[in-house]
Amino acid sequence: MSDLEYEQNLWPRIKSAFRVLVAFTFSHVGVCGLVVGYIICGAFLFQMMESHEVEPMLKEVRQLREETAEKLLSIVLKSNTLEEEEFFRLANVAIQNYTYEIVNAISDGYDGEPKPKPLNWTKKADSIDRKEMPWSFTGGFLYSLTVITTIGYGNYAPKTAQGKAMTILYGIIGMPLFLLYLSNIGDILARGFKWTFSRCCQCNWTFIKRRRIDENGEVIEEPAQEEEEQITVPISLCLTLMVGYIWGGGLLFAEWEKWSVLDASYFCFISLSTIGFGDLVPGEAVAAESLEDAIQYSFVFCSLYLLLGMALIAMCFNLMQEEVIAKVRVCGRRLGCAR
């Protein structure tokens, strides 16, 4: 009999275990973990695919420079009669061409020489530290994040064929995942915020209730819980929260990256609205000081800011939607009463 009872209990237990598992994967922690894990996987993948592509570019630019120098030498030798005007004209043309080449190289992904080492020209230094490659782990992380959030700064972009194909696939799978994350986290944040808000307003609460009874002229005993459901956070508060988050982020980034506050706020807005021009990207100012760790930190900080901020904005939209729906409903009820 105990076996039978055990058997009978087994199915519900398996069922509930299964349900718990599914619920967990789609729960807040599970989705967070999934998104972060997905981004980390993407970071490794892109790092693997793109890292080795930088070195030929550096060599190419170096070669270009040497060619230009040779050309200048030939100009010098040709204009041996030392006509200053002529020399300037020819040299200017050569340097102009060199400028075009550099601009084209930059549009192909060249990103400046890492750490100038002057007086090393003759050696043709080939050893470039792996650390100094643009596709560091954190760089890959930020790139993956900007793909699945559809920000797309474009300061790093894949140059290889497999990198591009991978980006397409990665985005197609990643974007629904991120939407899931947004709706999930937005939901829980909205609920938490609403709860806090209702607690904060508890002191005002009884007053509102009494007033409503007076207006109607008859006593309506509404259960407290139902009332709590009806609490809506005012739109102005949501807007203030969003503006505050962007402005706060602006102050932080201004401090961190040495931008002006306007630039930093502009960066925050452009990022959080998922426009992502990529003209201002964290890590640039710090890179000039060539502090490798600082770049990493600024990337991590930026990623965190973005992940949190987008959830916060999803929350605000969630709350605002609720508020608008509630307002419309109230309006409808009033109209109904009037008729």
Next chain:
Amino acid sequence: MSSRKGRPVRPSMRNRPHRSRSWEDPERMMEIETGRHTKLKNCCRSVATFMCTQVGVGGIIVGYAIVGAFGFMALETQDDSVADTVLKSVELARVRTADQLYSDYTEYQFNETEWIMKANVSLYAFQKDVVDAVKKGYDGRTSKEQWNFPAALMFTLSIFTMIGYGNLVPRTEWGKVITIFYAVFGIPLYILYFMNMGKALASIFKWMYIKLNSCNVVPQDEGGGTGQGSSSYRSRSGDEEDDDETIIVPSSASIYVLFSYICVGTIMFAEWEGWEYLDSVYFCVTSLCKIGLGDFVPDHYILLGTNIDESEEGNQTKLVINFIYLLLGLGLVAMCYNLLKEEVLAKMKQLKTDVKDVFHYVRHECTCADCK
């Protein structure tokens, strides 16, 4: 507002297939004849509202983009704009480098290796200047050449669709502030367009799908065949009320449409821009997904030294066509999103009942086995 206005569109959409089907019923012919006038009126009215809402919102979007384009052109092409100062600084650097080279030449007149080393050093310094200038937005053009009208139009499009290519960005302070406000008002407008367009396209697509389906089915019925299709048709026409509600366009159909749209775009851009096909696909997908990395942009200005002015005219029409391609494509994405959502919801419901059944069945089996 207009989303609510859009609602009356759907019933008329729904009615059309039934009307065409009921032509075959002789009993209904009379009814239709009498009601034709009012129906025609209704049809006209619904068409009018349809034009008003969808086309209206589309028109507002296009107008907003054009106004924004002119505004940004005016803002960014002021006399002391950043692009021009950067251009001047590069010019200065070039002259300085030439000077340096000349003085080096007079110094090391006949020592070639020494001179090359010196030239390399000064070229390196120049290169660094250029890289910095490019990061500040230098691409060899004055601000007036950068902010031509189609480019500005693409810029405004990339703001409110949240694509954000970033090949052309505001450099002035006012430009940045206005960009923020432009986005704040533009993005909700765009979302309205997105929703509206998605709904309208989805209903049109659904209607076409149903029509095509019924076209395939009817001849079988007339031929006296009692195949699968005719029986399903009969069962469907039995409960006409929620006919359309239950028909769900399979996801494969909408995905085919999107896929073919991307293919067309791929071929178009590959032919025009001389890109490889992979690059072209990459551009189309990243644009329609609103990622917009901006490493590939149609008519992305690349310095070639010469023939700057030659292809200017063709490029501008290309940019305008690109604008239309993107705006339509985003609407199409919205359509697919709508249809997919519908299907996924239906599938989820189905899955839920299935899983429930399976669990029920398994438990039942188990208890039965135990009993025996």
